[in-house]
Amino acid sequence: xxxxxxxxxxFGALQVLKGVSLEVERGSVVAIIGPSGSGKSxxxxxxxxxxDPDRGRIRVGDREMRFSGDNRAKLGDRELSxxxxxxxxxxxxxxxxxxxxxxxxxMAGPIIVKRMAKREAEDIARELLAKVGLADKGNAYPMHLxxxxxxxxxxxxxxxxxxxxxxxxxVTSALDPELVGxxxxxxxxxxxxxxxxxxxxxxxxxxxxxxxxxxFMSDGIIVESGPPAQLxxxxxxxxxxxxxxxxxxxxxxxxxxx
Amino acid sequence: xxxxxxxxxxxxxLWGYRWxxxxxxxxxxxxxxxTILLGLLVGLATGLLRLSRNLVVTAPLLAYVExxxxxxxxxxxxxxxxxxxxxxxxxxxxHVAAVLVLSLYTGAFYAEIIRGGVSSIERGQWxxxxxxxxxxxxxxxxxxxxxxxxxMIPPFMxxxxxxxxxxxxxxxxxxxDLLYNGTIITAATYRPLEVYTAVAxxxxxxxxxxxxxxQYVERRLARSD
Numbered sequence: 001x002x003x004x005x006x007x008x009x010x011f012g013a014l015q016v017l018k019g020v021s022l023e024v025e026r027g028s029v030v031a032i033i034g035p036s037g038s039g040k041s042x043x044x045x046x047x048x049x050x051x052d053p054d055r056g057r058i059r060v061g062d063r064e065m066r067f068s069g070d071n072r073a074k075l076g077d078r079e080l081s082x083x084x085x086x087x088x089x090x091x092x093x094x095x096x097x098x099x100x101x102x103x104x105x106x107m108a109g110p111i112i113v114k115r116m117a118k119r120e121a122e123d124i125a126r127e128l129l130a131k132v133g134l135a136d137k138g139n140a141y142p143m144h145l146x147x148x149x150x151x152x153x154x155x156x157x158x159x160x161x162x163x164x165x166x167x168x169x170x171v172t173s174a175l176d177p178e179l180v181g182x183x184x185x186x187x188x189x190x191x192x193x194x195x196x197x198x199x200x201x202x203x204x205x206x207x208x209x210x211x212x213x214x215x216f217m218s219d220g221i222i223v224e225s226g227p228p229a230q231l232x233x234x235x236x237x238x239x240x241x242x243x244x245x246x247x248x249x250x251x252x253x254x255x256x257x258x
Numbered sequence: 259x260x261x262x263x264x265x266x267x268x269x270x271x272l273w274g275y276r277w278x279x280x281x282x283x284x285x286x287x288x289x290x291x292x293t294i295l296l297g298l299l300v301g302l303a304t305g306l307l308r309l310s311r312n313l314v315v316t317a318p319l320l321a322y323v324e325x326x327x328x329x330x331x332x333x334x335x336x337x338x339x340x341x342x343x344x345x346x347x348x349x350x351x352x353h354v355a356a357v358l359v360l361s362l363y364t365g366a367f368y369a370e371i372i373r374g375g376v377s378s379i380e381r382g383q384w385x386x387x388x389x390x391x392x393x394x395x396x397x398x399x400x401x402x403x404x405x406x407x408x409x410m411i412p413p414f415m416x417x418x419x420x421x422x423x424x425x426x427x428x429x430x431x432x433x434x435d436l437l438y439n440g441t442i443i444t445a446a447t448y449r450p451l452e453v454y455t456a457v458a459x460x461x462x463x464x465x466x467x468x469x470x471x472x473q474y475v476e477r478r479l480a481r482s483d
Contacts (some may be wrong), residue, residue, distance in 0.1 A: 050385055077393050085391025095386035099404045109390035112400050154386075161390050 001026035001196055002047070002165055007056035007067075009039075009046055016042045017053070018220035024165070024213075027194040031207035031228075034217035035243060040200040041092075043217070044167045047198065048087040049080055060087055061164050085113055088158030092170040094150040096142040102129060102153045103138035109161045121160075128156035132186050148179030155186055165196040173202060184210075204247055208232050216240040269452050275443045282439030283460060289360060289425040289435060294418050296361035301368025308373045319369070326366035332427050334359045339431040356428040363424070367417045375410035376402055408479055415472040419465060426461075436460060 002024040009017040016039045024030050032040045045051045047058060052075065053067045063083055065075070096105050106125035110116040116124075129138055132152035142150055151171055158166060168187060172180040184206050191197060191210050201207055207214050208228045215225035216235070224237040235241045261267065272279070308319050326334065339355040350358075379402045387397040429438035440457040444450045 045385075048389060050388060081388070081391045081393045084389055087389075089385075089389040091382060091385060091389075093382055095380075095382035097383065097386070097401055097405075099408075108387075108400065109392075112396050113391040157386075157390065 001028075001061065002198070003057075003059040004043075004047065005057040007043070007046060007058070008054045009042055009051060010054055016220055017046065019056075020217075020220070020222055022198075022215065022222060022225075024196060024198060026196055028212040029191045029195075029197045029199065029210055030213045030215060030225075031199045031201055031211035032215045032217055032222075033201060033204060033207055033243075034223075038217045039220045040217050041169050044089070044169050044198060044200055047167055048084045048089055049075070050084075050089070081113070085109070085161050086164050088161060088163035088166045090151070090154050090158055090166065090168045090171045092173050094142070094147070094154045094174070096150055096154055096157070098142050101139050101141055102134060102145065102149075102156075105142070105153055106156045106160045109157065113161065124160055125156070128159050129153070131159075131189075132156045133182070146179060147175045148182045151175065151183045152186055155183075155190075159190075165198065166190065168197060168199040168201070170200050170202065204232060204244070216243065218243070265451065267452060268449070269456065271447055271449065272443075272452065272456055275439075275447075278439045278443060279436070279456070279460070282434060282436035283464075285434055286422065286425050286436040287464075289356065289428065289433070290418075290422040293357060293360035293364060293425070294421055296357065297364035297368055297421070300361060300365030301372055304365065304369035305372030306376070308369065309376055322362075323366045323369050326363050327370070331359070331363050331424055332430065334363060335427055335431060352428075352431045352433050355431060356433045360421070360425060360428070364417060364421050368414065371410050371413045371417065372406075374413075375406035378409055379405050411479060412472070412476045415468075415475065419468050419472060422465060422468075423461065 002022070004020060004022045007017050007020040008015070018039075020039070020043055022030070022043075032043065034040055042051060046053045047060070049058075049065070056067055058065045058067075060083070063086065065083065096102075097108065100108060103122065103125050106128055107118070107121040110121040110124060111118060126135070126138060129135055132155055134149060134152055134156070137145060137149060137153075142153070145153065155166075155171075171187070172183050175183065180203070184203065187197070187199070188206075188210050199207070199211065211228050213225055214228045214231045215222045216231060216237070216239070217223065218239050224231060224235060224240045231240065232244065235244055304319050304323065308316050308323070310316055335356065338359045339350065339352060342355070343350050376398075383401055383405070384397055387401040392400070425435055426437040429435055429441065432438065434442075437457055440453045444453045447453070
C-alpha cells in the first residue's frame with residue numbers, strides 16, 4: 001500500500017532523514033514514536049510531499065515518486081496536488097481555515113479540488129461531521145470551537161477527500177489533557193473501520209492500543225519496528241529501551257488516582 | 259476680525275473664488291481616486307510577484323519599491339517632470355508626470371501592504387490547503403487572500419487617506435489642484451493667510467470623516483477576528 005525506501009532529507013546543513021524505509025499494508029495502522037527532533041514529522045510531511053525529499057522513493061497505492069538530486073525541480077504543481085489529494089493529513093495545530101465554517105472547511109477539498117457540486121459536497125461534509133461527533137457544529141467558525149472540536153473538524157476535512165491513507169502528525173499534542181480522548185476516539189474508530197494510517201504520536205499507551213506496527217525513530221532513521229507488544233514491551237534495541245524507560249519513568253513520576 | 263498682531267482677517271472675498279476652489283478640489287479628488295486605483299494595480303502586481311522565489315523577478319521589484327519609498331515624493335515629482343524628459347528625450351506633460359509619480363509612489367506602499375498581508379498568513383494554512391490537494395493558485399485564492407485582504411484593509415485605508423494629502427505636491431509642477439488654485443487666488447488677492455487657512459480647512463473637512471470611517475472599519479474587522 002505504502003512503501004518508503006531510503007528516504008533522505010536535509011534542511012540546509014541539518015540532515016533530518018537519513019535513509020528511512022517503511023512499509024505500511026493496506027488497512028493497517030503504523031505508529032511512529034521517538035524523541036523530538038528525530039525526524040518523525042518530517043517523514044510524514046515527506047510522504048505527502050509537503051517537503052520534497054532529497055533522495056529515495058515513495059509509493060502510495062499505484063502512484064510512485066522517485067527522488068534524486070536532479071529530478072526534484074520537475075515535480076509540477078499539478079502532479080504534487082494530485083499526489084497530496086490521495087493522502088489525508090491532520091496537523092498538530094489543526095490549521096483549520098478560520099474564514100470558513102466547520103462545514104465550509106470540510107467542503108473545501110471536494111468543491112475546490114474535486115470540483116464537486118456544492119450540494120453533493122455538503123451531504124458528504126455533514127455526514128463526516130456527524131461521524132466525528134460534530135453534527136450540530138456545521139455552522140460554527142473555528143474560533144468558536146474547542147481544540148478537540150477543531151481537530152475533529154480537521155480530521156473530517158481530510159476524510160472528505162476520501163484519501164487512501166491518513167497521516168496524523170501529533171494530533172493531540174496541542175490539546176488540553178481533557179480533550180485528548182475525544183480526538184483519539186475518532187482515530188481509533190477510523191482504525192477499526194480499516195483506514196490505513198501513519199500516526200506520529202507521544203501517546204505510547206494509545207499507540208499500544210491502536211497500532212498494528214510501532215516504529216521507533218531516532219536521529220533520522222527507524223531504529224526498530226514491530227507489533228506493539230513486541231516493540232513497546234520487549235524492545236531489543238538499546239536506544240528504544242532507553243527512550244521507553246525514560247518515558248515510563250516520566251509517566252510513573254506522576255501520582256495516580258487510586 | 260482682528261487678531262493680536264493687528265492683522266484684519268477677512269474671508270469674505272473667497273466667495274468670489276468659490277468655483278476656482280471647487281474645481282481645484284475636484285482635481286485633487288480626481289487625482290486621489292485615479293492614482294489610488296492605478297497604484298492598486300501596480301501594487302497588486304508588484305506585491306504578489308515579490309512573493310516569487312525567482313530573484314530575477316523580485317530584485318527589480320524590490321528596487322522599484324525601495325526607490326519610491328526612500329526618496330521624497332516632492333523630489334520624485336520634480337525629477338519625473340524636469341529630469342526624465344531629458345533622459346528619455348520625450349516631453350512629459352505635467353498631468354502625465356503627476357499621475358505617473360503618484361501612482362508609482364502609492365503603488366510601492368500598496369505593494370508592501372499586499373506582500374506583508376499575504377506573508378503574514380501562517381504556514382500551517384498553506385500546509386493544510388496543500389495537503390487536501392489544492393494547487394498553488396487555489397490556495398492563494400480560496401485560503402490565503404480572503405484572510406490576507408482582511409489584514410490589508412486598515413493599512414490600505416490609511417495609505418489612501420495619506421494619498422489625498424500627497425496630491426497637493428503636484429501643485430509644484432502647475433497641476434491645477436486645490437493647493438495650486440489657492441496659490442493663484444493668493445497671487446490675485448495678496449491674502450495668503452485666509453487662502454491657505456481655507457485650503458487647510460477644506461482638506462481637513464474631506465479627510466476627517468474618512469479617517470473616522472477607516473477607524474470604524476478597523477474596529478469592525480478587529481471584532482470579527
